[in-house]
Amino acid sequence: MIKVSVMYPNSSDANFDIEYYCNIHFPLVVELLGDTLKGTNADFGLAGGAPGEMAPFIAIGHLMFDSVESFQNAFGPHAEKIMADIPNFTNTQPQIQISEIKI
């Protein structure tokens, strides 16, 4: 199983509309990717590791697939529509991490 993590970096001038993300963006991604999507979750940053430290990421969306190929086949045809929705809820540029879920 692989996980695609879409990580929105935190900073003092970053903004992020959690309601839009949860109610419009995330459901849109789930609908477009369909059955190839094997699991999802979304995390919202509360804190970093040191007292008073900001979370490194405002939000991280995780999408699970059987394989990298399965992700690419599902995402490719909808990439433009999904990416075009990002400025509707944040002024940040997400970092993408593709991982193998090992444990």
Added chain:
Amino acid sequence: MIKVSVMYPNSSDANFDIEYYCNIHFPLVVELLGDTLKGTNADFGLAGGAPGEMAPFIAIGHLMFDSVESFQNAFGPHAEKIMADIPNFTNTQPQIQISEIKI
């Protein structure tokens, strides 16, 4: 539910012993944190979002707890032992993200 993500940054000179992490470090953390730990998983970076791009993180360990307080109470007494094991498998310094699992 909250998630503590321990994220080991990638770079050209970073090293990370996946076998040690999976077979010694991760089980040590699970044993020390005990029943307050509500779930775990570990991801290993395969790629970034652009063709040929490195994953931003070599590895990310996720630990789930009922609350930030429950994490702090469980982790505090064992922090020194857990942190002291990190140089045994990597030359990187992890970033810590504490998140609320919202979706």
